[in-house]
Amino acid sequence: MTDDLVRSLVDDQCPRWRHLPLRAMTTSGTEHITYRLGDELLVRIPRNADAETGLRKELDWLPRLHGRLPLDIPVVEHVGEPREDNPHAWSVNRWIEGEDVAGRVLAGDVPLAWADTLAETIAALRDVDLEALPPAEWPVGSRGGHLSERAEGLDDSDDAVSGPLDSSHIRHVVDDALAAGAPDDRRVLLHADLIPGNLVARGNHLVGLLDFGTLTTGYAATDLTPAWWVLDTTGRQRFRDLLDVDDVAWAWGRACAAIQGCFAHWIYAPRGHGLAPLGARAVAEVLEDWETAAHG
Numbered sequence: 001m002t003d004d005l006v007r008s009l010v011d012d013q014c015p016r017w018r019h020l021p022l023r024a025m026t027t028s029g030t031e032h033i034t035y036r037l038g039d040e041l042l043v044r045i046p047r048n049a050d051a052e053t054g055l056r057k058e059l060d061w062l063p064r065l066h067g068r069l070p071l072d073i074p075v076v077e078h079v080g081e082p083r084e085d086n087p088h089a090w091s092v093n094r095w096i097e098g099e100d101v102a103g104r105v106l107a108g109d110v111p112l113a114w115a116d117t118l119a120e121t122i123a124a125l126r127d128v129d130l131e132a133l134p135p136a137e138w139p140v141g142s143r144g145g146h147l148s149e150r151a152e153g154l155d156d157s158d159d160a161v162s163g164p165l166d167s168s169h170i171r172h173v174v175d176d177a178l179a180a181g182a183p184d185d186r187r188v189l190l191h192a193d194l195i196p197g198n199l200v201a202r203g204n205h206l207v208g209l210l211d212f213g214t215l216t217t218g219y220a221a222t223d224l225t226p227a228w229w230v231l232d233t234t235g236r237q238r239f240r241d242l243l244d245v246d247d248v249a250w251a252w253g254r255a256c257a258a259i260q261g262c263f264a265h266w267i268y269a270p271r272g273h274g275l276a277p278l279g280a281r282a283v284a285e286v287l288e289d290w291e292t293a294a295h296g
Helices: 003-013 049-065 102-106 113-126 168-179 220-224 233-243 247-271 275-295
Strands: 022-024 032-037 041-046 076-080 090-094 188-190 199-202 205-209 216-218
Touching: 003 022, 003 032, 003 041, 003 076, 041 049, 049 076, 049 090, 102 275, 113 188, 113 205, 113 220, 113 233, 168 247, 168 275, 188 220, 220 247, 233 275, 247 275
Parallel strands: none
Antiparallel strands: 022 032, 032 041, 041 090, 076 090, 188 216, 199 205
């Protein structure tokens, strides 16, 4: 994907924005190539067919969720058509002003208020009445299933993506969670990727949530992962209290966070990608929390 190609897509299909400057962005995202278009718009172009599937899911579900969450979510201003030199649908979204919280999380600058907003967001997603929709309209994704499915691949030390982060301790976290039983299996709506790169802050307040391509349904415990991916010890306890999470669901959420963190580090550390240190931090938070729970 070149700057000239993106300029051509915008000019051909969105002539009203031909006068706006276009500049490539460097983000922690992995599914889309992104460009700022002027000051108020964002161009998102899927990197592959899987990413396009996620984009089309967003086009279906973002309008259903507008006004229902405590955070701003993307507003799609234009849906671009595929063409020979770009085989995927693409979009132009309204820009959400603020900063990606990844740097602040890695620096340990995590305001307690973020726990409240994350808890409110998850509660709002769970409140969506899926039963009011035909099951065929429920979003589908690779996350949200049973913990044993999420853990597949942790023990494959010879797998091509296996990296320097040791998964043996994570396996203990997963085994303990599985031994604790299964949490409530009522299917709820899940963002399924509540990690720093998808959260936007202004000052000490979370204000935006991005990238709904992983939206799915499944175990509510899946969306507890920001307790370890985003928050610190104090925020984590507040988050748990606000959502009234029992021990079994907490153990599952902790294991899901560790699995996602391990895979993120394995896959992205060799590429020098920003998700690698975030994944390693999540694993470290999980192990500290797990040790505290086990030994007081």
